[in-house]
Amino acid sequence: MTKRKTVAVIGGGVSGLAAAKAFDERGHRVLGFERSHDFGGVWELSRSYPDVQTQSPKDLYRFTDLPMPDDYPEWPKGPQVHAYVHAYAKKHNLARLFRLNTTVLSMDRRSDGQPGWTLTLETADKAWTQDFDFVAVCTGQFSDKNIISHPGQDAFVQTGGQVMHSSDYTDSSLATGKNVVVLGGSKSATDIAVNAVKNGAKSVTLVYREPVWRVPYFIGGINFKRLLYMRAQELQFNGWSPSITGKILSTLFKPLIWANFRGLEMMLKTQLKLKKWDMVPDVPIEKDASCSLPIVTPGLFEGFEAGTIKPVRGTIDHYENGHAVLTTGDRVPCDVSVLAVGWKLGVPYLAKEYRGKLIEPDGQYRVYRLSVNPDLPDMGFVGFNSSFCTILSAEMIANWLVRFADGQLANQPTDQEMRQNIDMMLDWRRKERPAAQVYGGLCSAPFHFRHFDELLADMGATKTKRSNPMAEQFSYPNADAYGGYLASTPQYVAG
Structure with missing residues (x-):
């Protein structure tokens, strides 16, 4: 019988909730820690900028056993996602497992010689240490702000x-009557630029380093989920360890694949008028597709056309009184500077000697199945497998991780197998698909189906695909179906 463990879950966002549910339903004693006052992670209202909404449609951004409400729009807004996360926590009574307003200060191996880790924890009125048999790190990739500054x-x-980080732009009135400069080219940057215009900014300048491919919600009138999130489309990208058959097919269909992507690029260039705005990327879209591929904020290109948003390719060089001076030499009026420059990757509370085993000198993470490292036993990550269907990815890896921790995977990897796979994946990212190095290599996009296939095979699922082959090849991941696949895996409860 599997031994019952005391498990720490660090983080109360979607990944933390998925992990807490997975370990709890397998019979483990779960203690969750969330540093803020509420569940939700990036969707927690005090961390969300106005008008934030999902990049993925609602039927892709959901747990397997809880659809988003029918009255939610196709791309839900931040408060709606926050309410949905709370609904999931309530459905599974997860609040009982968590301590809010609790920060993890440090994490080191237990000193008593037992397997597991010791966490140093802190609340407003006390600090203490606590031992755990296993730790699930669920703080994801958007936990600590990337703070930068410029001369002046x-x-x-x-x-x-x-001057503020994009996550601190939580009040639209900050832009009213002001000259706003937004630094960055991500969706958060473009969301804030559009929001500033809507809320009466005097001027809005969007400053970005390099053009990237952007995908509108509808491409030629078709919801992009029906064009890009398909197993058939995924097979056209250069994945890892292709089979001999895969190599032959790739060679045979190379001209068609090339034409497919050139056609997609042409549609995007035409629909968004990218050439007019000097925003045509230098990299082919099939080589650039990853988790960093942003969705077009509605109103962005309309703002360019109307002159209410001025795009400038460059960055901020320094500030002068009432102005941001750019590397282009432009001196832009500026009262409010919003820095949409992302988040820091890392696990700062993990002891330095272990961080060195986790992260390569070039910033790439050494993780098997985007979750565990053989040099860091008794711990794993949920939410490191970033994707276009983040919640489903978190739920899948959480179910995989509890089985890994319990030695209950049908294909339980050996130490050597994990190391060989990690090295192979690092080599693939560095030499064959550089775009896969984004976020330290912690991104399963655009290979959602293959990542899920590997997890389900490891877990011993007896059902892994839809019965309709056309739907399986030419439709997006179906959360309800994946719930059925998870249910087909061997079930057990620790005791």
């Missing part, structure tokens, strides 16, 4: 200017 910033702020 202190003087700029002292004279009334404002």
Whole structure:
């Protein structure tokens, strides 16, 4: 019988909730820790900028056993996602497992010689240490802000200017009547630029380094989920360890694959008028597709056309009184500077000697199945497998991880197998698909189906595909179906 463990779950976002449910339903004693006052992670209302909404349609951004409400729009807004996350926590009574307003200060191997880790924890009124048999790190990739500064910033702020990280832009009135400069090319950057215009900004300048491929919600009038999120489309990208048959088919169909992607690029260039705005990327879309591929914010290109948003290719060089001076030499009026420059990857509370085993010198992560490292026993990550269907990815890896921790995988990997696979994946990312190095290599997109196939095979699922072969090849991942696949895996409860 599987031994019951005391398991720490760090983080109360969608990944933490998925992990807490997975370990709890297998009979383990789960103690979750969330540093903020509420569940939700990036969707927690005090961390969300106005008008934030999902990049993925609602039937892709959901748990297997809880559809988003019918009255939600196709791309739900932040408060709706936050309410949905709470509904999931309530359905599975997960609040009983968590301590909110609790920060993990450090994480080190237990000193008593037993397997597991010791966490140093802190609340407003006390700090303490606690031992755990297993730790699920679920803080994802959007936990700690990437804070940057530019010359002249202190003087700029002292004279009334404002500089903030995009996650701190939580009040639309900040833009009213102000000259707003948004630094960055991500969806958060374009969301904020559009929001600033809507809320009466005097001027809005979007400053970005390089053009990237952007995907509108509808391409030629067709919902992009029906064009891009397909197993058949996924097979056209250069995946890892192709079979001999796969190599032959790739060679035979190479001209058609090339034509397919050139056609997609042409549609995007035409629909978005990318050439007009000097926003045609230098990299072919099939080589660039990854988790960093942003969705077009509705109103962005309309703002370009209307002159309410000015796109400038460059970055901020320094601040002067009431202005941001760009590397292009432009001196842009600026009262509010919003830095949409992302988040820091890492596990800062993990002891330094173990971080060195986890992260390569070039920033790539050494993780098997985007979840575990053989040099870091008794722990794993949920939410490191970033994708276009993040919630489903978190639920899948959480179910895989509890079985890995319990030695209950049908294909339980050996130490050597994990190391060989990690090295193979690192080599593939570095030499064959550089785009896969985004976020430290912690991204399963655009290979959602293959990633899920591997997890289900490891778990011993007896059902892994839809009965309709056309739907399986030419439709997006179906959360209800994956719920059935998980149910087909061997079930057990620790005791």
